Amino acid sequence: MDGSDRETEVLVVGFGPVGATIANLLGRYGVRTLAIDAATEIFPQPRAIALDNEALRILQAAGLPEGSFETIAIPEVRYRSPYVGQLARLETGGCLDGHPKLVTFYQPELESELRSRAREHPSVTVELGVELVELAEEKGRVRARLRELDGKEHAVHAKYLVGADGAKSRVRKALGVGFDGRSYAEDWLIVDAKRESSSLDHIEFLCDPRRPAPHMPAPGGRERWEFMLHPGESAEEMEHPDKVRELLSPWGSPDDMDIERTAVYRFHARTVERFQKGRVFLAGDAAHITPPFAGQGLVAGLRDAMNLCWKLTWVLRGRAAPRILETYDQERRPHAKAMIALARWLGRIIMPTSRAQALATGVLMRGLRLIPPARSYLEELKIKPQNEFDRGLFVERRRRGLRGRPTQPKTQLTRGAMFPQAWCQRGSDGCWSDDALGDGLTLIGFGIDPEPYLGSSAAAFSAAGGACIQLCHRGQRIHRSDGDNVWEDISGAFIPGIAPIGWAAVVRPDRTILHDGPVTEAARLVGETLALLGAGYAQPDSSKEMGARATASRASAAPEAQR
Ligand SMILES: Cc1cc2nc3c(=O)[nH]c(=O)nc-3n(C[C@H](O)[C@H](O)[C@H](O)COP(=O)(O)OP(=O)(O)OC[C@H]3O[C@@H](n4cnc5c(N)ncnc54)[C@H](O)[C@@H]3O)c2cc1C
Numbered sequence: 001m002d003g004s005d006r007e008t009e010v011l012v013v014g015f016g017p018v019g020a021t022i023a024n025l026l027g028r029y030g031v032r033t034l035a036i037d038a039a040t041e042i043f044p045q046p047r048a049i050a051l052d053n054e055a056l057r058i059l060q061a062a063g064l065p066e067g068s069f070e071t072i073a074i075p076e077v078r079y080r081s082p083y084v085g086q087l088a089r090l091e092t093g094g095c096l097d098g099h100p101k102l103v104t105f106y107q108p109e110l111e112s113e114l115r116s117r118a119r120e121h122p123s124v125t126v127e128l129g130v131e132l133v134e135l136a137e138e139k140g141r142v143r144a145r146l147r148e149l150d151g152k153e154h155a156v157h158a159k160y161l162v163g164a165d166g167a168k169s170r171v172r173k174a175l176g177v178g179f180d181g182r183s184y185a186e187d188w189l190i191v192d193a194k195r196e197s198s199s200l201d202h203i204e205f206l207c208d209p210r211r212p213a214p215h216m217p218a219p220g221g222r223e224r225w226e227f228m229l230h231p232g233e234s235a236e237e238m239e240h241p242d243k244v245r246e247l248l249s250p251w252g253s254p255d256d257m258d259i260e261r262t263a264v265y266r267f268h269a270r271t272v273e274r275f276q277k278g279r280v281f282l283a284g285d286a287a288h289i290t291p292p293f294a295g296q297g298l299v300a301g302l303r304d305a306m307n308l309c310w311k312l313t314w315v316l317r318g319r320a321a322p323r324i325l326e327t328y329d330q331e332r333r334p335h336a337k338a339m340i341a342l343a344r345w346l347g348r349i350i351m352p353t354s355r356a357q358a359l360a361t362g363v364l365m366r367g368l369r370l371i372p373p374a375r376s377y378l379e380e381l382k383i384k385p386q387n388e389f390d391r392g393l394f395v396e397r398r399r400r401g402l403r404g405r406p407t408q409p410k411t412q413l414t415r416g417a418m419f420p421q422a423w424c425q426r427g428s429d430g431c432w433s434d435d436a437l438g439d440g441l442t443l444i445g446f447g448i449d450p451e452p453y454l455g456s457s458a459a460a461f462s463a464a465g466g467a468c469i470q471l472c473h474r475g476q477r478i479h480r481s482d483g484d485n486v487w488e489d490i491s492g493a494f495i496p497g498i499a500p501i502g503w504a505a506v507v508r509p510d511r512t513i514l515h516d517g518p519v520t521e522a523a524r525l526v527g528e529t530l531a532l533l534g535a536g537y538a539q540p541d542s543s544k545e546m547g548a549r550a551t552a553s554r555a556s557a558a559p560e561a562q563r
Contacts, residue, residue, distance in 0.1 A: 008034040008125075009316055011144055011158035013132045014165035016043065017107065018284030018301035020114035022162055024062040025309035027121025028439055031316060034156060035124065036146060038131035038165075042111045045263040046190045049104050049216060049224050050074070050203070050295030054387060056099035057421060057511075058302040059110075060434060063117050069110045070219035071103035077203040079349060084362035087207060087349065088369065097421040098432050102295075104203075104218045135161060135174050137278045160312055161280045164301070167268070169286035175277045181270030181340070184291060186351070187229040189238045189264050193248065193257040194221045205293075207361070209352045214293075215251070222260065225251070226292075228351060235264035267291035267347075269340045275329040281308055288336040293350055294343040294384075300336045303387065307332050310439075310509035311393075314533065319464045321534025324393055331392040338385035388417035393508070395515040395528050412498040413516045419444075419507045422493030424471070426486065433471075433494075436487045439509055441466040443526060445519050446494060447473060447501030449481035453522035461526045464535035465509075471495060 010026055012019045015037035023035040051059075051071070060066070075093035080086055092102035118124050133153065134145040142161040147153050163171025172179060200223060203216040214226045227247050229238055237243060239262045245254035271288045275281060284301030308328050314320035349365065352358035368374040376382070394416040413419075424433045441464065443450045449470040454461060469485045473495040480486060489495050499505065505516040506529045514532070515525045530536070 005155040005157060006034075007157045008032050009159050010034075010312060011036070011142065011156055011161045013144070013161065013163050013171050014169075014284070014286065015115065015118075015126060015128065016164060016166060016284065017048070017111050017114060017298055018305055019162070019164035020111060020118050021058070021062050021302055021305040022164055022283065022309055023118040023124050023126065024064075024114060024121070025305055026313065027118060027124040028061075028063060029309070029313040030121075030123045031309075031313050033121075033124045034127065034158070035118065036127045036130040036132065038129070040129045040149070042108050042115070044108065044261070046107075046192045046224065046261045048107045048292075048295075048298040049218055051103055051105055052295070052299055052384075053096040053099040053101050054418075055299040055302045056103065057097055057434065058306045059114075060099075060432065061306060061510075062114070064110075064113060066099075069105060069113050071100070071105045072201075072217055072219055073100040074102040074104060074203055074216070075201060077102070077205070079205045079207055079365070081358055081362040082206070082208045082210075083355070083359050084366060087362055087365040097418070098423070098434075102203075104216055104224075106219050106222065107298075109219075132165065132170055135171065135280065137280065140279075142279050159279065159316060162283055162308065162312075163280065163286045164283045164305075165286050167285040167289050169282065171280060172272060172282055172286050175280055175282075177277060177282075178273040179270050180273060181268065181289075183268045183270075184266060184347075187233075187235065187264050187266050189227045189229060189235075189244075189247070189262065191225045191227070191244055191248065191259065192218070192222055192261040193225075193259045195223065195252070195257045196221060197252075197256060198223055205350050207350050207352060207358060209354050209358045211247075212351045214350065223251075223257075229264070238264060269344055271333060271337050271340060275304070275333055276325060281312075281325075281328060283308060287332075288340065290340040290343045291347050292343070293346040294339060296339045296343060300339055303335070304328075304332055306510045314465060317465070319533065319535055324533060327391075327393040331389045334390065335385060335387060342383060342385060386417065388414060389512070390416070392416055392512075393514065393532065394512065395532060410500060411503055411516060413503075413505055413513050415513050415515060417513055419505065419511045419513050420493060420498060421511070422497075423490045424487035425490050426484070426488070430490070433487070433489075434511060436469060437507060437511075438467060441509060441514075441529070442507045443468045443522060444505050444507060445470045445522070446499040446503045446505075447471070447476060448479050448504075448519045449483065449486070450504045450519050450522040451481075451483075451485075453504075453519055454526060455523050457523045457526045457530070460530055460535065464530055464533060466506075466526065466529075473501070 009032040012022050012035040015035045026033040077090040079088040129149040131147045133147045136143050141157045144156045163169050200217045206213040212228045216224050248254045268289045275287050283304035290297050311324050315322050352361050421434050424436050451468040470481050471494045472488050502519050504519040504522050506514045508514050515529050517525050
């Protein structure tokens with residue numbers, strides 16, 4: 001850094017996995033981004049090990065295609081009691097939206113990949129060994145005081161600041177927002193070890209009140225064990241190599257294991273009271289921390305990144321009004337809380353506090369397995385909260401039509417929920433549909449090209465970062481446009497999977513469904529989309545933005561125009 005004050009569009013504080021994902025997403029949009037981290041190296045301790053299909057899809061959007069880092073697909077998760085045998089089983093095999101439902105991975109490898117890719121974006125600057133000391137919002141920007149390792153201090157002015165600086169976030173403290181929830185009374189020892197002879201292919205939770213212990217495979221011949229500490233057991237005592245060997249001995253000879261990393265953690269379940277204050281946003285562990293029993297801490301941070309980055313870009317480029325930024329908190333906070341509630345519930349199964357409680361839980365869980373709906377609810381991962389918003393940046397569907405009749409949805413599309421992903425083909429080129437959709441707003445025509453129906457709104461849609469594509473069913477000839485924005489739906493996932501021919505949907509850059517309706521009404525769909533965004537907002541980055549704020553809930557509640 002030179003000694004003078006500098007300017008950037010977005011300052012990302014924290015270059016952990018969430019900050020690095022944000023830098024990649026902003027880099028793809030060409031947003032001038034400065035990402036800093038107080039540490040000079042990737043955090044070496046064992047932390048995240050599991051990612052779901054949604055996380056992998058977000059990493060795909062951030063520029064990490066399949067195979068960028070090693071993963072192991074996990075076919076099932078088993079919960080086992082020493083008293084009653086198998087308590088529950090989650091079916092995690094197969095794919096959803098183009099990615100395995102559950103994988104394990106090695107966090108330092110993912111972080112290293114994210115870091116090197118972020119540095120490849122010309123608009124992204126990364127500085128390590130640079131700590132945020134203080135921040136203040138002033139005159140339509142944020143002023144941040146940064147300190148280098150040698151103690152030198154500098155100021156940076158940013159249009160927006162994202163605090164992705166982890167659980168002890170200084171950004172959160174500077175904002176003075178509450179971080180409500182609870183901390184668990186128990187500590188856990190995490191052990192990562194390598195062994196050549198491992199044949200473990202699933203995740204197993206040993207729900208033993210004497211010592212609960214999750215155990216799972218990870219890439220590179222690794223296995224992870226997590227052991228709950230008893231009252232009075234200290235971290236030093238438990239991390240001692242002899243103690244670790246003793247704990248691992250039920251799973252094989254510790255002589256055959258290379259103990260790679262150990263760490264003791266206390267888990268917390270907390271969510272910040274708001275994800276945004278003025279021009280400052282919180283993401284990842286800075287905004288929410290969860291016990292790892294649902295494997296969703298980092299996944300939630302990746303969802304934050306995906307939700308926030310396009311909104312910041314659209315506002316910075318004057319394609320949307322600043323009020324849309326308020327929907328970040330509206331959309332992300334309830335879902336992050338729901339995931340934490342799931343993790344706490346699973347924690348109660350995993351950590352029975354007594355033999356009696358373990359038996360009672362065992363009997364209840366086994367009983368539930370005898371009731372088919374309850375069994376499928378558990379096994380097919382329906383307990384996982386859907387990433388679907390109640391309020392936010394989408395056009396709400398009218399619950400009642402004209403004369404009070406309920407409207408009949410003709411599709412499987414849910415506004416405020418994720419648009420699915422499937423394999424598509426154009427000529428001999430095949431790709432995932434997200435890659436065909438690209439980085440902007442997309443008007444998708446199912447079986448019919450929507451572009452001719454846009455009329456005079458086409459230019460405004462394009463100016464707001466919008467583009468059209470036509471998804472055809474396999475082998476479709478009639479109504480097929482001869483443009484290069486036509487993709488065949490190879491597996492039938494879209495047509496008739498989710499929408500009939502003649503339907504259209506507007507999908508946000510983060511793949512949330514914003515609007516849908518008949519393709520013949522594409523001009524109306526786009527008009528209402530642009531109105532919701534506040535597109536054509538004439539003063540990007542100006543200090544007047546703050547005065548122009550309107551409540552985002554009002555935007556989301558904007559009714560559909562009468563048909
Ligand atoms: C035992 C364990 C198991 C887990 N398992 C899973 C799992 O299976 N799946 C899952 O999804 N999640 C899991 N998690 C959670 C996951 O590890 C975290 O959610 C994730 O690492 C958080 O990433 P982050 O980028 O938000 O924060 P961090 O990784 O903490 O990064 C924050 C960065 O900010 C930097 N920083 C801090 N203060 C400043 C400052 N003032 N100035 C500049 N830089 C600063 C830090 O140096 C750090 O690099 C687990 C966690 C633990 C502890």
